[in-house]
Amino acid sequence: MSLDRTDVEKIAHLARIAISDDEIPATTAKLSGILDLIDKMQAVDTDGVAPLAHPLETTQRLRPDAVTESNHRDDYQTIAPATESGLYLVPKVIE
Amino acid sequence: MQWEIVIGLEIHAQLTTASKIFSGSATAFGAEPNTQASLIDLGMPGTLPVLNAQAVRKAVKFGLAIDAEIGMTNVFARKNYFYPDLPKGYQTSQMDHPIVGKGYLDITLEDGTVKRVGVTRAHLEEDAGKSLHEDFQGMSGIDLNRAGTPLLEIVSEPDMRSAKEAVAYAKTIHSLVRYLGICDGNMAEGSLRCDCNVSIRPKGQAEFGTRCEIKNVNSFRFIEKAINTEVQRQIELIEDGGKVVQETRLYDPNKDETRSMRSKEEANDYRYFPCPDLLPVVLEPAFLEEVRAELPELPQQKRERFESEFGLSTYDASVLSAQRELADYFEEVQRVCGDAKLAANWVMGELSSLLNKADLDIEQSPVSAAQLGGMILRIKDNTISGKIAKMVFEALANGEGDSADVIIAAKGLKQVTDSGAIEAMLDEVLATNAEQVEQYRAAEEAKRGKMFGFFVGQAMKASKGKANPQQVNELLRKKLDS
Amino acid sequence: MHEKTLAELSQALQSKTLSSVELTQHYLTRIEQFDGELNSYITVSPELALRQAAAADEVIAKGEASALTGIPLAHKDLFCTQGLRTSCGSKMLDNFISPYESTVTQRFIDAGAVTLGKTNLDEFAMGSSTESSFYGPTRNPWDTERVPGGSSGGSAAAIAARLCAAATGTDTGGSIRQPAGFTALTGLKPTYGRVSRWGMIAYASSLDQGGPMARTAEDCALMLQVMAGFDEKDSTSVDQPVDNYSASLNDSLKGLRIGLPKEYFASGLDAATADAIDAAVKQFQALGAEVKEISLPNAELAIPAYYVIAPAEASSNLSRFDGVRFGYRCDNPADLTDLYKRSRGEGFGAEVKRRIMVGAYALSAGYYDAYYLQAQKIRRLIKNDFMAAYEQVDVILCPTSPTPAFKIGEKIDDPVSLYLTDIYTITANLAGVPGIALPAGFANGLPLGMQLLGPYFSEARLLNIAHQYQQVTDWHQRAPAGY
Incomplete structure (x- = not known):
């Protein structure tokens, strides 16, 4: 499977990763190489095989509904890039 | 051309758990920003989710109440998109294997006819935070207190054919989740939110038209207005030779119009996949039976019983059964006075208008069911007339006496029959x-x-x-x- | 004192022939002396270490010590350590002072161990050479022109150069076993779910597993004893009793059935490594084991399946690094999209960005079935291969990598050739089974590694087998010259 420039731009956008024009050719080539490696899977007939998401195939444990957390806002926000009045700041969100 | 309106609703009901769906943070409404956002809710690196048992129980309760197939093995999946109110860059939700499968609800329309609306599915997911758009030097502020609040997303079939039907359906869901005690139904606080999928098609056509989704409509009145406005927009668009584009729109109640949401336009490749941090939720049949045994009498069953047992009209029965607390009040009045019709008239008449005027819930009623029932007894035995009863009722409401008898005696209101x-x-x-x-x-x-x-x-x-x-x-x- | 193994140090501390403060100071001095060249640590925490050491000495004085009390350890820098930078080897988290402690490191704190610092790794554990770190490559003490393997290469180099007694690592596709093989160490990847992932910054959640790296199996047993156990904070943690790993170290190997997967000895395997494993087979036979050939027929599909599943999970796991609540944020974002794109574009290195993009692609509309679903089906086939093999044998013996340590820079521009170095280790992660890597010999002064893979929760048996082998061999006792 080989990708072209538009594919790479689309994926980079989906993943929200800035990619400069001069990075695109090399990235395209490397991603295509990886996809070639991956595509070896396509030759295998897996009809009727159930997908495996977790190796141990156990089931979800449930937690009792209890409030166990207290307010640590100040601690948690010391490592935040930008806050004000307890809020995380981001460039204006347009709806 | 004659147009047929096709509506499906997605209702997000916040489940009334003490803690969040995947963390031990409180879910209380109205706290200071980010004071109820734990490491998990903030999406801190290395943190992991553990599922809240009550969220599962409440979702199953809903499923049983709408006679749905329950997903005995249900799976959480990640819905991937970037948004500042979504701390992990994905929403943990359910996709292919929801906890509640196909079910249905019967809704009563204004003319008393009953219509069955299909529920496609209902799945558990986590709520997002909130973006506050007040100006912080040209920035938006993010509050993640709401992030991780358990939601049950209830998806209907596109079975509704008018805004009024959609409202009736939404009200029925609202009434049901409150009956079940799984959601407080407070639409002003966003505990119950509604997305409306609206399309139109020429009458008689089998295929659906292109639909638009109106996001986050937060009152019954707005559901009706938003749908009607959107329908009008689509009709005008098509009749002018245009085409409806599938998109997400926002209803602006001030301008009574819907507009396209730019921010959601491109985010349509959600790359769902099973959440590797959570395992399949497997429910045991015994658990289902345990939950089933906890189910209260549901609004529809109650309505039918009010009709058959008390001889009430369908309309009266559905008004009185719509809210569990109101139904309980009515039944208590009936029990005390032994006259269902008088009880219904007083509850739906004087009592309702009193509560409306004072903006009170039935639980806050200044006149208790026992007081009202006792007063109706005095109407029945001719101690007072209906007219005097209104004075007695008012006196009860003002706290002038503990019972109708006390007030009648104190004010000398006893009817003269000599x-x-x-x-x-x-x-x-x-x-x-x-x-x-x-x-x-x-x-x-x-x-x-x-x-x-x-x-x-x-x-x-x-x-x-x-x-x-x-x-x-x-x-x-x-x-x-x- | 750094010549001693962890077990020996533990005895010395408890018999008070050595204090933890002395020992800790000794390691700190060695780090100062040697790590400039090796670059095995990203962060050294002398104050914390000496404080912990002093506290440990008090505990020892009171006679309340456990095996790990006062032992100076290093932790791979993707275990969150409260108040200490936890970088994942990434510019993205260069400023990330963790607000909380991972379960694994908390367990070591509770056991009285000392934290010397945080070790280097491939950025977000995505790599097999520790070259993709934002903090520069780590060098292999056996040959500083070569890589120590990865992604737990910092831990491997630090232990091999005797800059700590033992260390933690994580293994998503071989990241404990392959560097152990490259540096003549013993490293164990436990059964998926045996060690809590809480606070272990995720690369690929369904594959990641933390484990110990040390000089001997005996040391790994002591380390794993602390790390293993149920954690209610991790839904994938398994609630099952933990074996006493040291107790069975001396069990006999008589009647042990060892399988050699024929697919792993086909083309592409370095001759010296093949010879070393042949020799090991003879040693095991001499110890009473029976050896036979087995087949893992879908083994060659492991790499393609892994390079779908791991990047897919990673693409989602790493979405939280968005410049909003923690971590790197670009300067002067023009708008929200610009904030995301530049923070991530500038904060992540090339390999991380590649894997995120591969993962996003594999999950995107129209490709999900062909990539992600197909990979999960193959994952099932691979697990089935193991289950079938364990019907016939108790453990599987195979190399850890096709070649010994390669040169720094040799594969950096060719991701696919680097991916192929994980060929023997990845299957265990896909199946979730445990594996232990241990030194099997040397060629041209470079360590050669081998690994033993066992059924679920067979860690005690794997440690026992490795320990027995180490009783009759001395590969694990060799130290790189100059350290």
Whole structure:
């Protein structure tokens, strides 16, 4: 499977990763190489095989509904890039 | 052209758990920003989710109440998109294997007809935070207190054909989740939110038209207005030769219009996949039976019982059963007074208007069910008339006495039924109004009706409303017509 | 004192022939002396270490010590350590002072161990050479022109150069076993779910597993004893009793059935490594084991399946690094999209960005079935291969990598050739089974590694087998010259 420039731009956008024009050719080539490696899977007939998401195939444990957390806002926000009045700041969100 | 409207609703109900769906943070509404956002809710690196048992239980409760298939093995999946109120860059939700599968709800329309609406599915997911758009030097502020609050997303089939039907469906869901005690239904606080999928098609056409999704409509009134506005927009668009584009729109109640949400336009490749941090949730049949045993009588069952057991009209029965607390109140009044119709009339009449005026919930009613029932007993045994009852009710509401009896006694409102006393009083009234008596007797039969009313009024006034009106009528007639 | 193994140090501390403060100071001095060249640590925490050491000495004085009390350890820098930078080897988290402690490191704190610092790794554990770190490559003490393997290469180099007694690592596709093989160490990847992932910054959640790296199996047993156990904070943690790993170290190997997967000895395997494993087979036979050939027929599909599943999970796991609540944020973002794109574009290195993009692609509309679903089906086939093999044998013996340590820079521009170095280790992660890597010999002064893979929760048996082998060999006792 080989990708072209538009594919790479689309994926980079989906993943929200800035990619400069001069990075695109090399990235395209490397991603295509990886996809070639991956595509070896396509030759295998897996009809009727159930997908495996977790190796141990156990089931979800449930937690009792209890409030166990207290307010640590100040601690948690010391490592935040930008806050004000307890809020995380981001460039204006347009709806 | 004749257009048919097709509507499906996605209702997000916040489940009333103490803690969040995947963390031990509180879910209380209205806390200071980010004070209920734990490491997990903030999406801190290395943190992991553990599922809240109550969220599962409440979702199953809903599923059983709508007679749905329950996902005995249900799976959480990640819905990937970037948004500042979504701390992990994905929403943990359910995709291919929801906890609640196909079910249905019967809704009662205004004309009393019942319509069945299909529920496609209902799945558990985590709520997002909030973006606050007040100006912080041109920035938006993010509050993640709401992030991780458990939601049940209830997806209907596109079975509704008018805005009114959509509202009836939304109200039915609202009533049901409150009955079940799984959601507080507070739409103003966003506990119950509604996305409306709206499309139109020429009448008779089988295929659906292109739909638009109106996001986050947060009152029943707005659901109706938003849908009607959107339908109008789509009709005008198509009739002008345009085409409806599938998109997400926002309803602006101030301008009564819907507009496209730019931010959501491109985020349509959500790359769902099973969440590797959570394992499949496997439910045991015994658990289902345990939850089923906890189910209360549901609104529809209650409505039917009110009709059959109490002989109420479908309308009265559905009004009284729509809210569990109201139904309980009504039943208590009925139990005390033994008269379902009078109980229904008082609850839906005086009591409702009192609560409406004071903006109170039924639980906050200043007149208790026992008080109202006790008062109705006094109407029934002719201690007071209906008119006097209104005064007694008002006095009860003002806290002037603990019971109707106390108020009746204190205010001397007991009805006069002694015909001797009434006759004496009537004689006096007639004597005072001798002129009018003459006129009455001289008048033609046809004109006498109105004039008769005058004497009744005078008599009631003279008795301060306490004379039994029926007796007053009978005795007056006898005296005047003899 | 750094010549001693962890077990020996533990005895010395408890018999008070050595204090933890002395020992800790000794390691700190060695780090100062040697790590400039090796670059095995990203962060050294002398104050914390000496404080912990002093506290440990008090505990020892009171006679309340456990095996790990006062032992100076290093932690791979993707275990969150409260108040200490936890970088994942990434510019993205260069400023990330963790607000909380991972379960694994908390367990070591509770056991009285000392934290010397945080070790280097491939950025977000995505790599096999520790070259993709934002903090520069780590060098292999056996040959500083070569890589120590990865992604737990910092831990491997630090232990091999005797800059700590033992260390933690994580293994998503071989990141404990392959560097152990490259540096003549013993490293164990436990059964998926045996060690809590809480606070272990995720690369690929369904594959990641933390484990110990040390010089001997005996040391790994002591380390794993602390790390293993149920954690209610991790839904994938398994609630099952933990074996006493030291107790069975001396069990006999008589009657042990060892399988050699024929697919792993086909083309592409370095001759010296093949010879070393042949020799090991003879040693095991001499210890009473029976050896036979087995087949893992779908083994060659492991790499393609892994390079779908791991990047897919990673693409989602790493979405939280968005410049909003923590971590790197670009300067002067023009708008929200610009904030995301530049923070991530500038904060992540090339390999991380590649894997995120591969993962996003594999999950995107129209490709999900062909890539992600197909990979998960193959994952099932691979697990089935193991289950079938364990019907016939108790453990599987195979190399850890096709070649010994390669040169720094040799594969950096060719991701696919680097991916292929994980060929023997990845299957265990896909199946979730445990594996232990241990030194099997040397060629041209470079360590050669081998690994033993066992059924679920067979860690005690794997440690026992490795320990027995180490009783009759001395590969694990060799130290790189100059350290």
